[in-house]
Amino acid sequence: MKLLHSPIFRSFSSKTYIPSSRGMGISNEVLNIIEKEDPIEPALDDLVDFMCPNVVSFILEQKRENRELSFRFFIWAAKRNRFISWVSENMIEDMLLRDGGFDLYWSVLDKLKLSGIDITSRAFGTLIWGYWKVNKAEKAVEAFGRMNDFDCKPNLFTYNMILHITVQKDAILLALAVYNVMLKLNSNPNCSTFSILIDGLCKSGKTQDALKLFDEMSERGVLPNKITYTVILSGLCQAKRTDDAHRLLNVMKSRGCKPDFVAYNALLNGFCKLGRVDEAYTLLRSFESEGYVADIKGFTCLVDGFVRTKRIDEAQSVFKKLLETDVVPDVVLYTTMIRGLSGAGRVKEALNLLRDMTGRGVQPDTQCYNTLIKGFCDMDLLDQAQSLQLEISENECFPDTCTYSILICRMCRNGLVEEARNIFNEMENLGCFPSVVTFNTLIDGLCKAGELEEAHLMFYKMEIGKNPSLFLRLSQGADRVLDNVSLQKMVEKLCESGKILKAYKLLMQLADCGVVPNLVTYNILINGLCKSGKINGAFKLFQELQVKGHLPDSITYGTLIDGLQRVDREEEAFKLLDQMSKNGCMPSAEVYKSLMTWSCRRGQIPIAFSLWLKYLRNQAVRDDEVIGLIEKHLEKGELEKVVRGLLEMDLKLEDFDSSPYNIWLIGMCQERKPRDALKIFSLLEEFNVMISAPSCVMLIHSLCEEGNLDQAVEVFLYTLERGVRLMPRICNRLLQSLLRSQDKAQHAVGLLERMRSVGYNLNDYLHSGTRSLFRRWNRRETEHLSPG
Structure with missing residues (x-):
């Protein structure tokens, strides 16, 4: 055999080259082979097959002080597909992680390239994985991008590795771009490729795209395995499509894949x-x-x-x-139970559970404390909440952004804006960076407190931070705007031109760009400006948010429409409604109800009805024929038929909304048409639809003004039966109207008894004028009943 006569074989076989601290001969022999790669050597391939385990054992274990030689032999031998050893790769990874290991490995790669020795993707795969293990994702991406410099084409394993890294770093756009490059280079994806990408899409909330990729997987003849099914199943559950997930589980089992x-x-x-x-x-x-x-x-x-x-x-x-x-309970389970008790107002039990978990050796984390702090805040027990905030540090945890945001939110709701601002400043001084939720909460609190200038300053402070829009303009040109489509195209273009690292850095810089105003922030400020009558300032923000790449939603438009109505710019409000539809933003029910409310206040009740019918026509589940018939009744002024037709149609649906009916009822009262309002009231009662307290108040008030006290009493009795508690003002109005009437005063006494029986505190409810009228009535009754 040629192998037996090989000098290299003899060198391995001789005692001189038995692995030892003095065995340098074999090292030099191997180094010569690597450098020359002599094609005349007939037994070279056989040697690699036959003797590689010994070479690895010797060079990697006995000669670790000579890491360069170890790296060189590994890279050289890795290109032979027959040389596959996870043991040796683990040894190489171990040496990479030691001081200067990565730099030395690159140095070896450069030397081998100059020697004309081919570098395979397996050699790069070990390097990439080593970077990932020490949390250097950017270096891993850089290594992947530099493979082309060594005329080395990534294999499927390397592609999957870089896809895994980019998905784990939430750079799904880059992962998809790499996948597209992979397809263009005819590197066929396998089951792992699809599982990694589907997982990334699901975690990014792109479940529909994940399902498309799942279908593409089948089209390419790749069978999903247990991991793929589990990933897509989890994604469906995350997207609240649990019934679809359940069906997929059954499909999974039917195809012999055991969950x-x-x-x-x-x-x-x-x-x-x-x-x-x-x-x-x-x-x-x-x-x-x-x-x-x-x-x-x-x-x-x-x-x-x-x-x-x-x-x-x-x-x-x-x-x-x-x-x-x-089963031993962990901190997640305890936190869940504490959240339940806190949400139910049982904060003392929740606090006891926190003490119990520490007694069982389970250390509460910051999230656990935050859950309990929120419970105390919800109960307006701010002192106890702040006490728990201080306790976090004592348990080797630290208050986080969420901790401060919870406290700031409750303080703003309680009108303690100055205290909230102090906590915000404390938070920044401690190096805890506010989130977009923190900023939004404080800006909303400042707006509600009427401090619009301060709210604007907070907004600009938020925006001046590392703004992604600003970053894109500076790094990519002034015409760049932050939106997902343009960003995706940019990443794809960079990947196709081999600039993988640049694409990765771009995404990471955007991800780490700090807190920036989102659409919620803009909506909060626009709402504050609208409510203070500064509609022009609101429109300026409306234009600005679109320049920054945000698309206004139904809340944005609805807020502006309501703001325009407040300053009697009705025509512009309706133009904005049309613009909203043209821009592809379907007006929500809330937008239509806002317009209906203002129309009713202006006495335009038919318009209010027409607006709701227009909204219904845009809902696919509504019957157009029925709506057409209702419109004919509206044209004829047949109010009862209109309301009855709408109720019969609406009550068949799961999303029944009684708000429009209450808006119309109140509108009739404002127009001094209590009889029409009473018709709506009677129909709602007939269909067992709950009538709101404001509707009852307005109707009682209108009926009292008209002198229809019997019907006013009936409406009041309705509220008592339904458990609707009315404010003292309307109660006293009705009682005084009854007491001033010669033949209705007795009803006032009956009502008083009914109010007492359902829990009204009459000492607090009855005004002095009402008490005076009752005393007069009592005197008259006493005089009337006295003899003579």
Whole structure:
């Protein structure tokens, strides 16, 4: 055999070259082979096959002080597909992680390139993975991008590795761009490729795109495995499409792919997050029959489901059941239970649970404290909340952005804007950077407190930070605007030209650009300006947000429409409604209801009805023929037929909204048409539709003005029966009207007794004028009944 006569083989076989600290001969021999790669050597390939384990063992373990030689041999030998050893790769990774390892590896790559030795993707794969292990994603992307400099084409394994890294860094746009490059270079994706990308799309909220990629996977003849199914199933649950996820689970099983506990937990969690806990329990029983045993995540899903549906006692029951098993509760489960108790106002029990968890050796984290702090804030127990904030640091945690945001939010709601501002300043001094939620909360509080100039200053402070729009203009040109489509095209163009690292840096700089105003911020400020009558300032912001790449939504338009109505610019409000539709933003019910309310205030009640019919026509589930018939009744002034037709149509739908009917009822009262208002009231009562307290107040007031006290009493009795508590002013108005009437005063006494029986505190409710009228009535009654 040629191998037996090879000098290299003899060198390995001789005692001189048995691995030892003195065995430099083999090192030099191997170095010569790597440098020359002599094609005359007949046994070279055989040697690599036969002796590689010994070479690796010797060079990588015995000669670690000579890392350069180890790297050179590994890179040289890696290009032979027969040389595959995870053991050797782990050894190389270990040496990479030592001081200067990565720089030395690059140096070796450069030397081998100059020697004319081919560098394979496997050599780069180890380097890329090494960077990822030490959290140097940018360096990993740079290494991937430099493969072309070494005439090295990425293989499928390397592509999947870089896709995994970009997805983990939330750079899904870059991952998709790399995938497109991969396809153009005819590198066929495998199941892992699709699983990585689908996972990234789902976590980015792009579930529909993930499903398209899932379909593309089948079109390319790639069969999904358990990981792929689980990823897409979790994505569907995250998108609240749990029924679709359940169907996919059955498909998964029918194709012989057995789900694991991750898939089962994802589905349980999906149903529980939607409040469908009973269905989750049924699923749990069916899963158990298939061998599933609920773990800590399974129990947490159920507890969370009961908490979401405010079934706290049942949540506690499941929690106690868990404590009786071998499953040890973790901080996530405790936090979920604390959130449930806090949300139910049972903050003392929640605090006791926090003490219990520390007693069991479970350390509460910042999120756990934040949950309890929010509970105390919701109960307006700010002192206790701030005390817990201080306690966080004592438990080796630190208050985070969420902690401060919770406190700022409650203080703003309580009108304590100055205190909120102080906490905001304290937060910045401690190096805890405010989030967009923190800024929005404080800006909203300042607007409501009438401090619009201060709110604007806060807005500009937020915007001056590392603004992505500003960054794009400076780095890419003045015509660049931050929007997803242009950004995606930019990333794709960079990847296609081989500038992978530049694309990655662009996305990371945008991701780390700090807090910038979002659409919610603009909507808050626009609302503040509109309510203070500064409509021109609101429109200036409206134009600015579009320049910054934001698309106005229904709230933006609705706020501006309401603002225009406030300053009697009705014509412009209706023009904005038309513009809204042309720009592809479908007006919401709230927008139409705002216009209806203002139309009613101006006495344009037919317009108010027409507006709602226009809204209904845009809803696909409505019957156009029925709407057409209702419009004919409206033209004829047949109010009862209009309202009855609308009620019969609306009540068949799940999303029934009584607001329009209450708007019309109040509008009739404002127009001094209490009889028409009474017709609407009677129809709503007939169809068992709840009539709002403001509607009842307006109707009672109008009926009293007209002198129709019997009907006013009937409306008041309706509120007593339905448990609707009216304000003292309207109650006293009705009672005084009855007492001033010669033949209705007795009704006032009856009403007083009914009010007392349903819990009205008459000492607080009755005005001095009403008491005086009752005393006069009592004297008259006494005089009338006295003899003689």
